[in-house]
Amino acid sequence: MTGRDLVGGPVVELRHASVGYGDRPVVQDVSLLVRRGEVVALVGPNGSGKTTIVRGVLGLAPVTAGEVLLFDVPAVRFKERWRIGYVPQRHTVAGAVPSTVEEVVASGRLARRRWWAPSTAQDRRVVAQAIDVVGLGDRHRAPVSTLSGGQQRRVLIARALASEPEVLVMDEPTAGVDAQNSEALTRTLARLVDDGLTLVVVTHDVAPLAPILTRVVAVADGRVVGDEPADVAMSARSALGVHVYGHVDPHHGEPGPDGGPGDPARSAGSGWLGDPGLRGSRSAT
Amino acid sequence: MLSYDFMQRALLAALLVGMTAPVVGVYLVQRRLALIGDGLGHVALTGVGLGVLTGSSPVLVALGASVLGAVAIELVRARGRASADIALAVMFYGGIAGGVVLIGLSPEGTPANLNAYLFGAITTTTGTDLWVFGVLSVVVLAVAVGLAPRLFAVSNDEEYARASGMNVLGLNVLLAVLTASTVVISMRIVGLLLISALMILPNAIAQVTATSFRSSVVVAIGVGVVVxxxxxxxxxxxDTPSGGTIVLLAIAVFVVATVAAWLRGVVHGRRHHDEREHRHEHGPECGHEAVPHRDHVDYVHDGHRHAAHGAHYDDH
Structure with a gap:
């Protein structure tokens, strides 16, 4: 644990959990406890297993050993799925058939609805609210295929919010989104956190989220290699810089094939933790 | 024409299949599984062959065979292994081969008979068939409309549906069973080899103009019934096989709709962009130069100025 003020009850907990596909565990013996009100970033290089950890939490990848608990209930028996909002890493929400922002966001409400029940006024109100929160209120009837990449990401967030979740699990919400849009995203998330939402964010770049983070967990080679309060992680005292840089450096700052999503140029410039002091501390070690 | 009993039955059967096929097909299109309907038609042919050979109702036996085939296909797909592709191919070929052989073995197994099952024929619908088709249509429509939000969610983003606790395998099997039932409803008029076209084409036509899933389905049903x-x-x-005629008509409508949409774009006063051609909404952040223009803002795009106007941009 971090020694920081613990804000509330357990939301997501892994106990010596291994997650993998078939006989190939990607993540091994991970223990992690996220409490209500925390804003946790899972950081690590590509292939480190940070996405696999959340896929294990969400039931999208099999947990082969250990245990995953959601709100203190073993995940396999956890039925109140609406309490968890999932924002997958997708660059587009548009399918083969045209659909509107409202139609896509409404599918996030289903976790709260019975099988045959038509949507109630309350359902429609929450969906409209979720669309407003992400700033797409005036576009609610627009086909999602007409939205920009950043706007489509916000549709995915609204979809997750439509179930009125207590925790939001986001996979790379800022990858491929320009600086202006990630700042807007962070402002939106800050409002939600103020309202009591817990956040678990998988990211390769914590800089855009720095204003709201309370904790940074570093993952490398399928294991948790560091866990610090955000203020420490962002400072020169951080041990994460060593861990994270130690594993990342070989590929870090390599330009991508097209300089597009992931914005390697920017990651190279600001570093993982977005703090020039960190690089100072690294050269000092 | 309507004084013939067989024609009344044929038109009623056409109405039923015209309504149901697009409603089920839209989910197949959304999941990019347009060819699964085709495969189910192949599998159903074995059921038809069994029905013809044993002398019992070929429609009911075909229903049994295609529902079983649909469940098997979905379970094989759910395993998601590379071998699933081969397994599906074996089922599809096995289905059509079994049907052809079984029909050939039966005393009534004439080439004309086989052709009627494969490509549709207006004289073949019986009163009993109509009852079966009617009941199936009501059930298929009730499920496809009643569970539309869930079928939409699982077709739109299967992984998200799973993460939010939906029974994804159950919904996929359900969709496969709906597809199998639609194949059977179509077997008299459209034929087993062409039914997939009636699930897909009306949706393709609807997409030329639709901007929402709901409007897309409504237009597709209209198109399905008309064609x-x-x-x-x-x-x-x-005096042509009905299935082939229906599908050619649908393709003609598709071509006309596509050309009309294109011409409307070209002819319309100033050049007029469908918003869907834009990957984004113009705004302060989009990177296109903003030009204030009386009561609104135009955005410079490919050398001309765009002004938002409803669901598209006008050029100013």
Missing amino acids: STGGTTLSYYA
Whole structure:
């Protein structure tokens, strides 16, 4: 644990959990406890297993050993799925058939609805609210295929919010989104956190989220290699810089094939933790 | 034409298949599984062959075979292994081969008979068939409309549906069973080899103009009913197989709709962009130069100025 003020009850907990596909565990013996009100970033290089950890939490990848608990209930028996909002890493929400922002966001409400029940006024109100929160209120009837990449990401967030979740699990919400849009995203998330939402964010770049983070967990080679309060992680005292840089450096700052999503140029410039002091501390070690 | 009993039955059967096929097909299109309907038609042919050979109702036996085939296909797909592709191919070929052989073995197994099952024929619908088709249509429509939000969610983003606790395998099997039932409803008028076209084409036509899932489905049902009853009528006067006639009519409508949409874009006063051609909404952040223009803002785009106007941009 971090020694920081613990804000509330357990939301997501892994106990010596291994997650993998078939006989190939990607993540091994991970223990992690996220409490209500925390804003946790899972950081690590590509292939480190940070996405696999959340896929294990969400039931999208099999947990082969250990245990995953959601709100203190073993995940396999956890039925109140609406309490968890999932924002997958997708660059587009548009399918083969045209659909509107409202139609896509409404599918996030289903976790709260019975099988045959038509949507109630309350359902429609929450969906409209979720669309407003992400700033797409005036576009609610627009086909999602007409939205920009950043706007489509916000549709995915609204979809997750439509179930009125207590925790939001986001996979790379800022990858491929320009600086202006990630700042807007962070402002939106800050409002939600103020309202009591817990956040678990998988990211390769914590800089855009720095204003709201309370904790940074570093993952490398399928294991948790560091866990610090955000203020420490962002400072020169951080041990994460060593861990994270130690594993990342070989590929870090390599330009991508097209300089597009992931914005390697920017990651190279600001570093993982977005703090020039960190690089100072690294050269000092 | 309507004084013939067989024609009344044929048109009723066409109406039923015209309504149901697009409603089920839209989910197949959304999941990019347009060819699964085709495969189910192949599998159903074995059921038809069994029905013809044993002398019992070929429609009911075909229903049993295609529902079983649909469940098997979905379970094989759910395993998601590379071998699943081969397994599906074996089922599809096995289905059509079994049907052809079984029908050939039966005393009534004439080439004309086989052709009627494969490509549709207006004289073949019996009163009993109509009852079966009617009940199936009501059930298929009730499920496809009643569970539309869930079927939409699982077709739109299967992984998200799973993460939010939906029974994804159950919904996929359900969709496969709906597809199998639609194949059976279509077997008299459209034929087993062409039914997939009636699930897909009306949706393709609807997408030319639709901006929402709901409007897309409504337009597709309208198109489905018009082409299936229209094609059946045409086949009466032209003495052609009804299934082929219906599908050619649907393709003609598709071509006309596509060309009309394109011409509307070209001819419309100033050049006029469908918003869907834009990957984004113009705004302060989009990177296109903003030009204030009386009461609104134009954005410079490919050398001309765009002004938002409803669901598209006008050029100013």
